[in-house]
Amino acid sequence: MRGAAARAYGHFGAGASVRVRDGRIEEIGNLVPLPGEAVVDARGCVLAPGWVNTHHHLFQSLLKGVPGGLSTRLADWLAAVxxxxxxxxxxxxxxxxxxRVGLGELLLSGCTTVADHQYHHYPNMPFDPTAVVFEEAERLGLRMVVCRGLATQVRIIDTAPSPQIAPETLDQFFAGLEHDTQRFHESGPLATRRMVAAPTTPNWSVLPDELREIARFARRLGLGLHSHLSETPDYGAHIRAVHGTTPLAFVEQHEWVGPDVWFAHLVWMEPSEQRLLASTGTGMAHCPQCNARLGSGTAPVVELLELGARVSLGVDGAASNEAADMLSEVHMAYLMHRLKHGPQALDTDTVVHMATSAGAQVLGLHGTGTLAPGQAADMALYRLDSPAASGLHDVGGAPVLCGRALPVQSVWMGGREVVREGAIPGLHWPDLHQQAQAQVARVIERVQA
Ligand SMILES: [Zn+2]
Incomplete structure (x- = not known):
């Protein structure tokens, strides 16, 4: 690739070239094409690492803008949507x-790695959700982490309970997780398929002893741990009332801290919890759009970064932000903390770091997330000849500063071109849109029946 303008995301400047071989970045610099090499002309563009989305719920892609959940906080929104x-x-x-809709949207925003918190499991399911997610990710071309969900306890009861919200037993979860791990899980820094153990919440979805058992079971299989925590003040109030401690101290007591653990949200944290998160290397998936949409609050990201905590970025499900779009997510992350702390709170490079290399580290995928020789060729190329980019003095920050308005020209995952000229090869988006709308009509009919 010749002539890509890039800045601190990699280690090279405007006009440099990137050589890709066998799915990895081989060289960066002023390169001359070798005989037989294909050359992509990237002049007038900016190149960045593919985004790493560390918290999502793909099944929610058909639940955007549900009227009953537009003006409610988390607990009521969960019940209604x-x-x-x-x-x-x-x-x-x-x-x-x-x-398919969710992964397609993510890909078209420059995202190459996704962790999906797939908590839609119930006894005797008639289909195999883990296989479906991996098949779709393989087809479209994304690095995929399936966080296999679990609830042995039901906290929020639908007004019309259905088999689809019935809890699983711990043994059913263990059997399912082990089976999925044997079928799909890859270890190593360049894995394209990963499994993770992921109860919906540590405090409401499982019993405390089960939490410890899950941690031990997952670690025996070599898997990471993920869950939601402290999205609203309710988490802290419940854990203090029942267990007499803070949420982070509670999960630490049950072996749920460390570099192989990350939690989504962590909006409400005591200073002692912030220090515990940082000192144990436990990761965070910051989800600013979802937190804003549900009025949950502003997570202490600036404080956590000062402590050296591992802060990554997640889109969260499209039912709580109407998008699966990393460009608008990085834009929101950039703005949200300036609103609270002032214009020096976060710069564009810090936001890119959170949304790329920090995310890859949190997921244990150390071979992606940066543009450097030896790293996976997971890259997004943005066009600068658009209204959003016209007039820019410094193009390096464009993917954060311009947000969704910046056109994605191409995306590569492991050197495979998975977005070409702003479209996904082999995926006809108008057809997918029609399928999605037909499914939405069935969803509405089924829920209202
Ligand atoms: Zn979530």
């Missing part, structure tokens, strides 16, 4: 369509 609509996800086609 994802819990209420789970009964409609009772066959493979609706789930597969949602997964």
């Amino acid at each position: 994802p819990v209420r609509h789970r009964r409609a996800f009772d066959h493979e086609a609706v789930f597969r369509t949602a997964v």
Whole structure:
């Protein structure tokens, strides 16, 4: 690739070239094409690492703008949107369509790695959700981490309970996780398929002893751990009342801290919890759009970064932000903390770091997330000849400063071109849109029945 303008995301400047071989970046600099090499002309563009989205719920891609959940906080939103609509996800086609829409949206925003918190499991499911997610990720071309969800306890009851919200037993979860691990899990820094153990919440979804058992079981299989924590003040109030401690201290007591653990949200944290997160190397998936949409609060990202904590970025499900779009997510992350702390709170390089290399580290995928020789060729190329980029003095920060308005020209995952001229090869988006709308109509009908 010749002439890509880039800045601190890699280690090279405007006009440099990138050589890719066998799915990895081989060289960066003033390179001359070798005989037989294909050359991509990237002049007038900016190159960045592919985004790493560390928290998502792909099944929610068909639950955007649900009227009953537009003006509610987390607990009521959960009841009105994802819990209420789970009964409609009772066959493979609706789930597969949602997964394809979500992954397609992510890819078209320059995202190459996704961790999906897939908590839509119930006893005797008629389809295989883990296989569906990996099949769709393989087809479209994304590095995929499936965080296999679990609830042995039901906290939020739908007004019309259905089999789709029935809890699993711990043994069912262990059997499913082990089976999925044997079928799909790859170890190593360049894995394209990873499994993770992921109860919905540590405090409401499982019993405390089960939490410890899950941690030990996952670590025996070589898997990471993920869950939601402290999205609202309710988490801290509940854990203090029942267990007499803070949420982070509670999970630490149950072996749920360390470099192989990350939590989504962590909006509400005591200073002692912030220090514990940083000192144990436990990761965070910051989800600013979802936190803003549900009015949950502003996570202490600036404080955590000062402590050296591992802060990554997640889009979260499209039912709580109407998008699966990393460009608008990085833009929101950039703005949100300036609103609270002032214009020096976060710069564009810090946001890019959170959304790329920090995310890759949190997921244990050390071979992606930066533009450097030896790293996977997971890259996004943005066009600068658009209205959004016209007039820019410094193009290096464009993917953060311009947000969604910046056009994505190409995306590569492991050197494979998975977005070409702003489209996904082999995926006809108008057809997918029609399929999605037909499934939405069935979802509405099923929920209202
Ligand atoms: Zn979530």
